Amino acid sequence: MSQFKQEQAQRMLYLFTIARQRYLESGGDPKHSANEQWLTQAEKEELLSLGEQVFTEQYINEYKNQKQRQNQQVI
Numbered sequence: 001m002s003q004f005k006q007e008q009a010q011r012m013l014y015l016f017t018i019a020r021q022r023y024l025e026s027g028g029d030p031k032h033s034a035n036e037q038w039l040t041q042a043e044k045e046e047l048l049s050l051g052e053q054v055f056t057e058q059y060i061n062e063y064k065n066q067k068q069r070q071n072q073q074v075i
Contacts, residue, residue, distance in 0.1 A: 008050045015039065015047045 001009070016034075023034030036044055051060070 005054050008054050012047060012050045012054065015043055015050075018043065 019034040019036070019038040022038040024030060026038075028034065036047075039047065055063075
């Protein structure tokens with residue numbers, strides 16, 4: 001992974017950390033993960049943009065398909 005992509009991935013981790021911190025500060029259960037509702041609209045847009053730059057389209061599509069299969073198994 002290039003230095004630039006590593007920096008982008010680090011920024012993504014930072015945004016996830018911010019969301020987690022806000023979730024916990026609001027009384028969220030530490031056993032559960034935070035989601036995008038704990039980010040501002042600008043942070044959500046930045047995270048989406050970074051994800052599109054760091055991960056290939058093929059990787060994203062495979063991830064979405066995997067999640068869809070998991071959700072179908074739960075139902």
